[in-house]
Amino acid sequence: LIHENTCAVIMETVQGEGGIYPAEEGFLKGVRALCDEHDMLLILDEIQCGMGRTGSMFAWQQYGVKPDVMTVAKALGNGVPVGAFLASGKAASAMVPGDHGTTYGGNPLVTAAACAVLSIFEERGIVEHVNLVGGYLWEKLEELAAQFDCITGHRGRGLMQGLEFQMPVGPIVQKALLEEKLVLISAGSNIIRFVPPLIIEREHVDxxxxxxTAVLE
Structure with a gap:
């Protein structure tokens, strides 16, 4: 699909809505090499998988591949609406102050919130905590996958994981789980997505x- 007018490739490092698919290392490195070969930008969407979610501050750090541009949002403001993009190298020099205008860009309230969030990440060791609890969540979901034949797959990283089912999960997440006072969401038609708060503890996973388990039984 690359031709002389192709300027960039944009993709999620770990697909969220697409079904919780972490990029394979060889694939991501191959895309990086193609971008370098054809003088294109690699833009990584880390809105869902970034900010510690997968066990590193940004998912791409686990691959040894650095994007030219990265998008972040959601967890950056911890509930305060905020979005941002970061650029390096030639992409960083493509704009100077005044080139890019947006009505709420650089809003003092949300930038203060983002600054506070980053401080809390460091003070509370959030990324290290995600690795600990994420590993525990992985073990427990593996046990569920072994227990129930209706579960056909398990994938993800850190506190961004998914269980794949052999049937649509809509009735499970929209009715049965709510009756158990448990809120989970789907990704696609047959995957239950686990993206809990980064501060959960093992007892919450249990x-x-x-x-x-009660619902699946």
Whole structure:
């Protein structure tokens, strides 16, 4: 698909809505090499998988591949609406102050919120915590996958994981789980997505598994 007018490739490092698919290392490195070969930018969407979600501050750090541009949002403001993009190298020099205007860009309230969030990440060791609890979540979901034949796959990283089912999960997440006072979301038609708050503890994982097990049984 690359031709003389192709300027960039944009992709999620770990697909969220697409089904919780982490990019394979060889694939991401291959895309980086193609971008370098054809003088294109690599733009990585880390809105869902960034900010510590996968066990590193940004998912691309686990691949040894650096994007030219990265998008972030959601967890950057911890509930305060904010979005941002970061650029390096030639992409960083493509704009100077005044080139890019947006009505709420650089809003003092949200930038203060983002600054506070970054401080809390450092003070509370959020990324290290994600690795600990994310590993525990992985173990528990592996146990569920072994217990129930209706579960056909398990994938993800850190606190961004998914269980793939052999049937649509809409009735499970929209009715049965809510009756158990458990809120989970789907990704596609047959995947239950696990993207809990980054501050959850092991006992919260245990409680979730107990309620999910009751529904699956």
């Amino acid at each position: 409680e979730m598994v107990r309620r999910l």
